[in-house]
Amino acid sequence: MSPRKNAPSVAPPAELPAPGAPARKAPAPRQRRKEARPQELLAAALELFVEKGFAATRSEEVAQRAGVSKGTLYLYYPSKEELFKAMVRESLSSRIAEASVLISQYEGATTELLHRVMHLWWTEVGLSPAGGITKIMMAEARNFPELASFFHEEVIAPTQALLAQVIQRGIDRGEFRPVSPMMTVQVLIGPMLHLVLFQHSFGACAHLPCENPADVLALEIDLLLHGLCPRPAAG
Amino acid sequence: MSPRKNAPSVAPPAELPAPGAPARKAPAPRQRRKEARPQELLAAALELFVEKGFAATRSEEVAQRAGVSKGTLYLYYPSKEELFKAMVRESLSSRIAEASVLISQYEGATTELLHRVMHLWWTEVGLSPAGGITKIMMAEARNFPELASFFHEEVIAPTQALLAQVIQRGIDRGEFRPVSPMMTVQVLIGPMLHLVLFQHSFGACAHLPCENPADVLALEIDLLLHGLCPRPAAG
Amino acid sequence: MSPRKNAPSVAPPAELPAPGAPARKAPAPRQRRKEARPQELLAAALELFVEKGFAATRSEEVAQRAGVSKGTLYLYYPSKEELFKAMVRESLSSRIAEASVLISQYEGATTELLHRVMHLWWTEVGLSPAGGITKIMMAEARNFPELASFFHEEVIAPTQALLAQVIQRGIDRGEFRPVSPMMTVQVLIGPMLHLVLFQHSFGACAHLPCENPADVLALEIDLLLHGLCPRPAAG
Amino acid sequence: MSPRKNAPSVAPPAELPAPGAPARKAPAPRQRRKEARPQELLAAALELFVEKGFAATRSEEVAQRAGVSKGTLYLYYPSKEELFKAMVRESLSSRIAEASVLISQYEGATTELLHRVMHLWWTEVGLSPAGGITKIMMAEARNFPELASFFHEEVIAPTQALLAQVIQRGIDRGEFRPVSPMMTVQVLIGPMLHLVLFQHSFGACAHLPCENPADVLALEIDLLLHGLCPRPAAG
DNA sequence: TATGAATGAGATTTCATTCAT
DNA sequence: TATGAATGAAATCTCATTCAT
Numbered sequence: 001m002s003p004r005k006n007a008p009s010v011a012p013p014a015e016l017p018a019p020g021a022p023a024r025k026a027p028a029p030r031q032r033r034k035e036a037r038p039q040e041l042l043a044a045a046l047e048l049f050v051e052k053g054f055a056a057t058r059s060e061e062v063a064q065r066a067g068v069s070k071g072t073l074y075l076y077y078p079s080k081e082e083l084f085k086a087m088v089r090e091s092l093s094s095r096i097a098e099a100s101v102l103i104s105q106y107e108g109a110t111t112e113l114l115h116r117v118m119h120l121w122w123t124e125v126g127l128s129p130a131g132g133i134t135k136i137m138m139a140e141a142r143n144f145p146e147l148a149s150f151f152h153e154e155v156i157a158p159t160q161a162l163l164a165q166v167i168q169r170g171i172d173r174g175e176f177r178p179v180s181p182m183m184t185v186q187v188l189i190g191p192m193l194h195l196v197l198f199q200h201s202f203g204a205c206a207h208l209p210c211e212n213p214a215d216v217l218a219l220e221i222d223l224l225l226h227g228l229c230p231r232p233a234a235g
Numbered sequence: 236m237s238p239r240k241n242a243p244s245v246a247p248p249a250e251l252p253a254p255g256a257p258a259r260k261a262p263a264p265r266q267r268r269k270e271a272r273p274q275e276l277l278a279a280a281l282e283l284f285v286e287k288g289f290a291a292t293r294s295e296e297v298a299q300r301a302g303v304s305k306g307t308l309y310l311y312y313p314s315k316e317e318l319f320k321a322m323v324r325e326s327l328s329s330r331i332a333e334a335s336v337l338i339s340q341y342e343g344a345t346t347e348l349l350h351r352v353m354h355l356w357w358t359e360v361g362l363s364p365a366g367g368i369t370k371i372m373m374a375e376a377r378n379f380p381e382l383a384s385f386f387h388e389e390v391i392a393p394t395q396a397l398l399a400q401v402i403q404r405g406i407d408r409g410e411f412r413p414v415s416p417m418m419t420v421q422v423l424i425g426p427m428l429h430l431v432l433f434q435h436s437f438g439a440c441a442h443l444p445c446e447n448p449a450d451v452l453a454l455e456i457d458l459l460l461h462g463l464c465p466r467p468a469a470g
Numbered sequence: 471m472s473p474r475k476n477a478p479s480v481a482p483p484a485e486l487p488a489p490g491a492p493a494r495k496a497p498a499p500r501q502r503r504k505e506a507r508p509q510e511l512l513a514a515a516l517e518l519f520v521e522k523g524f525a526a527t528r529s530e531e532v533a534q535r536a537g538v539s540k541g542t543l544y545l546y547y548p549s550k551e552e553l554f555k556a557m558v559r560e561s562l563s564s565r566i567a568e569a570s571v572l573i574s575q576y577e578g579a580t581t582e583l584l585h586r587v588m589h590l591w592w593t594e595v596g597l598s599p600a601g602g603i604t605k606i607m608m609a610e611a612r613n614f615p616e617l618a619s620f621f622h623e624e625v626i627a628p629t630q631a632l633l634a635q636v637i638q639r640g641i642d643r644g645e646f647r648p649v650s651p652m653m654t655v656q657v658l659i660g661p662m663l664h665l666v667l668f669q670h671s672f673g674a675c676a677h678l679p680c681e682n683p684a685d686v687l688a689l690e691i692d693l694l695l696h697g698l699c700p701r702p703a704a705g
Numbered sequence: 706m707s708p709r710k711n712a713p714s715v716a717p718p719a720e721l722p723a724p725g726a727p728a729r730k731a732p733a734p735r736q737r738r739k740e741a742r743p744q745e746l747l748a749a750a751l752e753l754f755v756e757k758g759f760a761a762t763r764s765e766e767v768a769q770r771a772g773v774s775k776g777t778l779y780l781y782y783p784s785k786e787e788l789f790k791a792m793v794r795e796s797l798s799s800r801i802a803e804a805s806v807l808i809s810q811y812e813g814a815t816t817e818l819l820h821r822v823m824h825l826w827w828t829e830v831g832l833s834p835a836g837g838i839t840k841i842m843m844a845e846a847r848n849f850p851e852l853a854s855f856f857h858e859e860v861i862a863p864t865q866a867l868l869a870q871v872i873q874r875g876i877d878r879g880e881f882r883p884v885s886p887m888m889t890v891q892v893l894i895g896p897m898l899h900l901v902l903f904q905h906s907f908g909a910c911a912h913l914p915c916e917n918p919a920d921v922l923a924l925e926i927d928l929l930l931h932g933l934c935p936r937p938a939a940g
Numbered sequence: 941t942a943t944g945a946a947t948g949a950g951a952t953t954t955c956a957t958t959c960a961t
Numbered sequence: 962t963a964t965g966a967a968t969g970a971a972a973t974c975t976c977a978t979t980c981a982t
Binding site for chain 3: 756758760761840841842843844845847853857861884885887888889891892894896897898899902903905906907909916920921924925928929
């Protein structure tokens, strides 16, 4: 702390607003809604982190967008890093849990299940800002190893496990060829992630015509399931 | 926040030459081959930009790794941004030209051509540091729109055009189903890019066992060509 | 710079009551004896100011240690500075008054009186946290001039006057050489203060073996009274 | 780094000075004297640290007083803490070495030697700003334990050892009574330190008449050597 | 051509104090 | 009377870029 803060500044300038002036607009209403704050901050953080990345986002900007002051942010999250983690948990961890339920209860064909899981992810994550989180994690992983570990543990590993489970189910039921589940998961995830990353990077730059992502996705699923080559004796 | 503060650089590579060693013996202490300078700077830039991203890379570090002083860097490239562009041209633009030649001269089956093009890209770009450039462009695109435009024009568009040409060739020759070439390109690129991005982000973090990228790639091509579902009457 | 950032607080004393323990059982959860509040705040302030200094002590910490909220502190003392003054009056001013009484009523030899006054100060002030107040005043005097004035007036001047009175008594009664009382006071105070300051600074740092303060003090008094040089004809 | 720094602000406001204006006074001559800088910075640091303490001194202020910018300070010393240490070494460690030489070469009476050592310290350290260093170390020791350790090792311990050596010499030669050297050192140091601390705290506050420090010091030495009590059979 | 000292805007985080409840 | 959420001015340290040599 600076002593200057305590030592009463020599003659505090009379704080009177110019008479007639609009009373200097009291700094802020200083609202108090403790319960809502975390959500608001997390939402602001999500938007900004996705837009600019972790390092390039100023914590003050997050606060501002949430409508509070810089100090208030630190009242709720002790550091930018913790804010980020909270945002990830809020945005992604919960979706993974939902998908897990869907999968374990599903009874139909695995092809159908795969379709649904991928569409679910696409609409719930890919199309929402949350999809951009992966983009920034990829970029900042090496600069913030602790964040990378956290993300792997909290998001990547569970997601891969879930999808591998679906593939395995298809193999067990004779619906799929006997491929390696974990590797196939990579192949499945790849284009979707690519689509999302593209949306959140170049796609956000008002640029050349991107293909319609939904169509690309449909094509991808079709190709992966049935191949690019025509079936020799496809009756 | 600067990443350097948070990310306690994974062991700064001992910059000291072994004592007694001839200090890496630059041809002449002050008069090194000036023609080599740009290449050295570009090589250093490539490594560092890929490792840490554009914003988080300090220009002094680039200079240092190239063995020159900070001022010298600015003698060759008027700003960090121009350095980046030069590095992209050096690392990627030339590879695209090479591929273009290969494709236009190829005479065999398109399936085979696709295999070769993708393997070429994988070994020449994917496995080299140059693969990481895309990672950082995705992350920084929105923060540095001019860089994004440049990259799209110089790299993305040409690459997509090239691959679309291959797909079209396959369709024309009856080897492929009549899909949309541009969309199929996205599907093709997706998993490869994903693989590369992963290698350059989480893969660089000493983490959980990544699948072997080459195997994943092979599987991907196989799946895309022949599908995940077994062929009904695959003689 | 805030010291808290640099000085990784020597193990924040676990603030949690032992689980299951009755949470220190304040008489009534909300309705504690209001009369005790000022004392509790003053006691907390004394401890913390001595430990960390005036500027480096956060007012919230004082409140916390006293078991109230930050706002409550400001209900009793309008600023950190006023809190400090109140704490000084509570801790030191009263002791000076006691000593004054002792001196004016004393009837024996002045040597003896001096012994007693000094021992009194040592046990009542030097050994108690109150001794540390002088340490912080010395350090912060120039940053908080108003506090310095206050302290000089309230503590330093009266103490010196009191001791000068004792010396004068010794001279008047032929027990002491005819020295300057005020200057001799400085000499007397010096080592005691030094001892106290040391205790509250380096002595609190778990360091090299400090000499036993009480022994040092005894030696000091002995030397000042009888000198370091042996008496030529000390029968 | 913030991208905003790199991304060329949308339309840099034309930097033209108002025509006729004095060309905006080029920021600073940007002098270059590398060799002199450390001394200048250390001198500024000494003054300010002594005046305001370690925590309350802003590093920018140090730079300013040395006539350089904030950034330049960090070019020479990587942190405020390191600046402080360098300043201590510059100001105190060298004096201790000098005194050591004086003592080991001295041949006369120990009484005389003690006089000279103490006067030396008084003029070289006590009267110079360097004397204030001890003041701040006492105040900040508990907030900056690492600094405290450093200071003890570098200054306190060597000083005490040196003085103890002198006392021992006096005892060995029969000039002093057989007292404990280390404890006597404390007694010797006490009032001198007190004098110095006082000078640098309350004494700097334009206050009540302080006694003349030199006189107090002389009296102290006289008393310690010959005692306050008159000699029974002194001539 | 090459250097590296110097600059200064800027980013995170802290904390005395206020005030709605 | 008591709370504790909210504010915002500071303080340390970083780094792209300039420019005297």
